[in-house]
Amino acid sequence: MLYSIPLLFLALVSKGVEGKWPNGKNILDKYNFVVETGNSLEVGALRDHKERNSVWKESHHHIPLVNIPPAKDGAKVARYIVRNSEWGSLASISTVEGIESFPFTDVYSISDGPLNNSTGVPYFYVTPLDLTAKNIEEDPRSSLSLTLAEGHYCEENNFDPEDPRCAHVVLTGKIVKVKTGTDEEIFAKGAMFSRHPSMKSWPKDHNWFFAKLEIKKICLLDYFGGVKMVNVDDYFHSGD
Structure with missing residues (x-):
């Protein structure tokens, strides 16, 4: 009825x-x-x-509201996705034997800051033993893909992960190590461990280090009409 x-x-x-x-x-x-x-x-x-x-x-379905910025404000949408993502797909250029120079993707936990301090900069906790770490040591160029499909928003709204309304963003740039003994390392540690507390107990002999993506380009798809190229400065200022 x-x-x-x-x-x-x-x-x-x-x-x-x-x-x-x-x-x-x-x-x-x-x-x-x-x-x-x-x-x-x-x-x-x-x-x-x-x-x-x-x-x-009025429908027999009740779909909860999620406070996502309007699609007309791409910079804020991109920041929202990054802020609310716990993990993403990190693409690097392969150094693996037999697939050298091929695209290579891996799942990485991320954080752009502690819960009360979003920066827009994706931080990572990396071991040199990981294949992606070996790739970025050779060539730091990388892309990070993040999507609202990670949570329940798209599923509850019956949006397929490829549906433009199930917003996703691709951040492209270079992965760089955070310098040890710096204030940024302390910040990166707080950013990662506050969002991923199990990391504190990961094996110390894996020589973990903190890294970040220095963003050069932002591609956003969050509505019908095609991909938006979000200005990087607007992206960072949108969190002010």
Whole structure:
């Protein structure tokens, strides 16, 4: 049974949707149809319109709100993804025998700072024994992919991980070691261990060190319309 439709939805439909809406669809489906066909909503409204929750409550599904910035503010979206990611896929240039110079990806835990201090800089805890560490020792150029599919947001909104609304970001640059004995090393340690406490007990004989990604390029896909190139300065300033 469909419930009464909020005024927001009526306003959207009054401006017209191409074709006829099939019977038997719930209001959430109908709302997404209006959005995806480009009728009367600015980019990002699906995610952040203040009225959207009242629309979703009319469906038999209840999908919780997540405070993600609107898609029109790509720098803030990119920072949000980085801030809320515990891990990502780190790509480097392989030095492994037989696949030299091929792309090589690995899963890495990350943190851009303790819970009360987001910097936008992804930090890593690395052992020289790892294949990726051997790769970056030879060539530090790397890309880090992070996605909202890591949490529950995309699943709860029925967004496939490839759906543009299941936002993801690719940060490209160089992996550099954090200098030992510096304030930054102390910060990196707090950043990683506060988000990944089990790291404190990892084997000491693995010669762990802290590293970071010096970001040169940011590619973001967070809505329909293609990839956005986010200005790096805007990205860092968006956390101010």
